[in-house]
Amino acid sequence: MPPARRKSTAPSARAQQTLAFSGRANKVTKPSIAPPSAKSISKASSPVSRPSTPHPQEDAQRQEPEEEVEEVEIPNAPAAAAAEEQGLAFRVQGTKPTLHDEVDEKARKVSDAQVKRYWRAKEEERKAPRGLSLNEKILRHFDLSSQFGPCIGIARMKRWKRANGLGLKPPIEVLTVLLKEEGSENKKAERAYVDELMSTRLVVE
Amino acid sequence: MAKDHHENLMSDFSDTEYTSNERQPSNYSPLQSFILAKGDQKHYQQQYGDMYFLRLAMLKPSVEEIAADAWEGAEIAGETVRRVERVLDVRQGEFCWVAGTVYRDMPLKPNILDDISKDHWISAPPPRVKYISQSGQDQTMLEDESGRLRLIGNMLQTTMLVTGCVVAMMGTENANGDFEVVDIKVPDLPRQPQRWEREDSDAALANGSGKSKSKIEGRPAGGKVAILSGLEINGDEADILAIDLLMEFLLGEACNQNTQQDVGSISRLIIAGNSIKEATLLAPRDEPSDKKASKKYGYDSAAYNPAPTAHLDNFLATLLPSIPITILPGESDPANVSLPQQPIHPAMFPRSRNYASVPGAEEAGWFDSVTNPWEGDIDGWRMMGNGGQPINDVFKYVEGDERLEMMESLLRWRCGAPTAPDTLCKCKTANPRGFGKKTDVFHVAGCYPFQDKDQFVIEECPHVYFVGNQPRFETSVIEGPAGQMVRLIAVPIFRETGEIVILDTETLDVEVIRFSVDE
Numbered sequence: 179m180p181p182a183r184r185k186s187t188a189p190s191a192r193a194q195q196t197l198a199f200s201g202r203a204n205k206v207t208k209p210s211i212a213p214p215s216a217k218s219i220s221k222a223s224s225p226v227s228r229p230s231t232p233h234p235q236e237d238a239q240r241q242e243p244e245e246e247v248e249e250v251e252i253p254n255a256p257a258a259a260a261a262e263e264q265g266l267a268f269r270v271q272g273t274k275p276t277l278h279d280e281v282d283e284k285a286r287k288v289s290d291a292q293v294k295r296y297w298r299a300k301e302e303e304r305k306a307p308r309g310l311s312l313n314e315k316i317l318r319h320f321d322l323s324s325q326f327g328p329c330i331g332i333a334r335m336k337r338w339k340r341a342n343g344l345g346l347k348p349p350i351e352v353l354t355v356l357l358k359e360e361g362s363e364n365k366k367a368e369r370a371y372v373d374e375l376m377s378t379r380l381v382v383e
Numbered sequence: 384m385a386k387d388h389h390e391n392l393m394s395d396f397s398d399t400e401y402t403s404n405e406r407q408p409s410n411y412s413p414l415q416s417f418i419l420a421k422g423d424q425k426h427y428q429q430q431y432g433d434m435y436f437l438r439l440a441m442l443k444p445s446v447e448e449i450a451a452d453a454w455e456g457a458e459i460a461g462e463t464v465r466r467v468e469r470v471l472d473v474r475q476g477e478f479c480w481v482a483g484t485v486y487r488d489m490p491l492k493p494n495i496l497d498d499i500s501k502d503h504w505i506s507a508p509p510p511r512v513k514y515i516s517q518s519g520q521d522q523t524m525l526e527d528e529s530g531r532l533r534l535i536g537n538m539l540q541t542t543m544l545v546t547g548c549v550v551a552m553m554g555t556e557n558a559n560g561d562f563e564v565v566d567i568k569v570p571d572l573p574r575q576p577q578r579w580e581r582e583d584s585d586a587a588l589a590n591g592s593g594k595s596k597s598k599i600e601g602r603p604a605g606g607k608v609a610i611l612s613g614l615e616i617n618g619d620e621a622d623i624l625a626i627d628l629l630m631e632f633l634l635g636e637a638c639n640q641n642t643q644q645d646v647g648s649i650s651r652l653i654i655a656g657n658s659i660k661e662a663t664l665l666a667p668r669d670e671p672s673d674k675k676a677s678k679k680y681g682y683d684s685a686a687y688n689p690a691p692t693a694h695l696d697n698f699l700a701t702l703l704p705s706i707p708i709t710i711l712p713g714e715s716d717p718a719n720v721s722l723p724q725q726p727i728h729p730a731m732f733p734r735s736r737n738y739a740s741v742p743g744a745e746e747a748g749w750f751d752s753v754t755n756p757w758e759g760d761i762d763g764w765r766m767m768g769n770g771g772q773p774i775n776d777v778f779k780y781v782e783g784d785e786r787l788e789m790m791e792s793l794l795r796w797r798c799g800a801p802t803a804p805d806t807l808c809k810c811k812t813a814n815p816r817g818f819g820k821k822t823d824v825f826h827v828a829g830c831y832p833f834q835d836k837d838q839f840v841i842e843e844c845p846h847v848y849f850v851g852n853q854p855r856f857e858t859s860v861i862e863g864p865a866g867q868m869v870r871l872i873a874v875p876i877f878r879e880t881g882e883i884v885i886l887d888t889e890t891l892d893v894e895v896i897r898f899s900v901d902e
Contacts, residue, residue, distance in 0.1 A: 327432075328430065330430065331429040344440045344441065
């Protein structure tokens with residue numbers, strides 16, 4: 179190891195930032211009983227943008243750390259209290275109503291009808307049709323009933339007839355829907371939806 | 384005196400009538416159970432999952448009936464055993480029973496990835512005699528549409544189980560999630576038809592109710608059936624003495640008068656697979672042929688050898704005028720690889736096909752080229768047989784070499800080819816990069832993906848079950864729960880042993896005739 183060199187000059191410009199391990203800023207004690215001041219709460223809730231100041235070497239600059247510590251003084255007490263507040267949302271006595279409380283009140287006042295109206299407006303904006311007809315829902319439920327066998331690689335009608343032939347008692351309503359779809363020339367209802375998904379081939383350019 | 388001594392030779396014409404031996408007729412009525420649709424009608428879009436579903440759906444009611452009879456109300460350690468609908472419904476600590484399909488997870492089973500590894504490494508892994516791993520890495524599981532259950536317990540060592548058989552198991556789930564098996568029940572033999580049942584019912588339908596004329600008529604006594612397999616005619620040896628002896632024997636030309644009269648009672652010959660064996664290797668798949676193979680007359684004469692099929696055709700055409708023949712394709716025959724193998728095409732038999740029925744005719748012809756596996760009625764008895772592939776595959780899953788036990792298990796599982804979609808059927812081709820290895824075994828599609836009905840499920844118990852191409856001749860009779868009796872016959876390979884099996888259809892007794900040439 180090279181011989182240790184003693185620092186003779188007092189560094190004017192700080193070469194390297196170090197962490198603050200001592201000082202009032204890093205006191206690890208129980209929070210005090212005194213209610214937090216408004217100023218400190220607002221400081222606690224806003225994200226701390228300034229990086230934590232480095233703790234300079236102990237043998238130099240005693241004065242500067244003191245200044246640093248005061249600037250970013252965030253006592254432990256309000257930090258804990260702010261955390262509680264976020265979780266439980268109770269009003270701190272004697273404090274100014276914060277942004278969060280106002281918004282909560284407004285949200286509580288919105289009615290169910292307004293929520294429904296909003297969602298309907300959003301659905302109408304959609305270009306692709308959403309939702310399945312009752313027939314399609316019934317057919318898809320039949321597809322996923324595994325007791326009648328796999329739904330892939332076989333037409334729905336054929337699957338129903340096969341399940342019927344084996345004595346598995348598939349619901350007659352599904353056959354009603356299938357015949358109706360057959361009558362209405364709906365080609366998409368012939369095979370299961372997952373069958374189409376599994377058999378499509380993606381062409382990679 | 385010279386005249387007394389040679390009275391038979393050089394004598395005048397005599398009027399003694401020499402009785403000519405007549406062969407006993409055979410009453411033959413095959414079933415078309417394993418015929419697949421032809422051409423465009425045969426689809427391959429479906430997956431094998433359908434087959435397992437069908438097998439389970441067809442066999443689950445029977446196996447659950449047997450299990451319910453045995454276990455309903457049974458008590459183990461004070462707890463009653465209850466039935467569970469799906470495999471995943473078993474609960475820890477509760478005794479319950481459930482029916483499902485067995486799956487054996489064996490790391491040594493042929494894997495399609497081995498084929499891919501062949502492209503990257505020097506050669507594919509060597510072919511295995513058995514798939515059982517010695518280090519105990521095999522796992523047995525019970526599966527149905529809901530999921531799989533890992534099985535443990537001593538019952539698994541004593542019971543024969545292969546992938547694809549449907550069983551009911553009773554036991555409990557332990558802390559690890561494994562199912563400890565206490566008891567196993569199989570569907571057992573299905574209903575056995577009476578002798579002549581199909582003919583009688585057909586006749587009754589044809590004549591109308593109340594008139595069963597053919598039943599009243601005495602049925603002629605059935606003759607004997609000769610079963611033979613593994614002729615293994617290849618292109619190298621033109622004249623095999625054992626096969627010639629066999630031909631002379633069956634034609635009634637060999638031996639003395641008594642033997643010839645006995646041979647007259649053999650009414651039919653069944654050839655159970657592997658009639659042709661390709662001795663020359665097929666061209667390697669991967670190496671590009673350096674010179675373009677000259678194709679004259681539409682085939683590459685260097686690679687194609689028409690001799691084996693010509694020999695077989697001659698063999699059959701010599702026998703056919705005298706005896707009706709049923710021929711099943713085998714593993715090495717020119718038929719499709721996957722089960723059920725379709726009949727060997729009549730184009731292979733230019734001379735013998737004159738004895739076959741016109742394609743599309745109702746009646747089976749004198750010469751019948753049939754599927755493998757095959758089912759049919761001979762002299763009233765229901766016979767079922769195959770060319771040996773299902774049993775040879777089951778052999779790879781279990782310890783030991785008890786062929787009769789495997790055949791019995793196949794019938795009791797009610798499944799003709801339980802390992803069918805999983806591992807059945809391999810095709811031997813030349814390994815181009817194998818150092819010193821002549822052949823290698825590649826995994827090919829096991830069977831046709833049935834979608835409507837699993838044809839391999841045995842619905843009617845046969846009276847005779849014969850399996851060709853087995854290492855040695857073995858036979859026994861097994862009994863079923865409802866009094867069914869089945870004669871099991873393991874037919875040996877003729878090329879190696881020179882033995883053929885003669886089955887007497889009146890008593891269902893079996894005897895063996897061996898042809899050998901003293902070297």
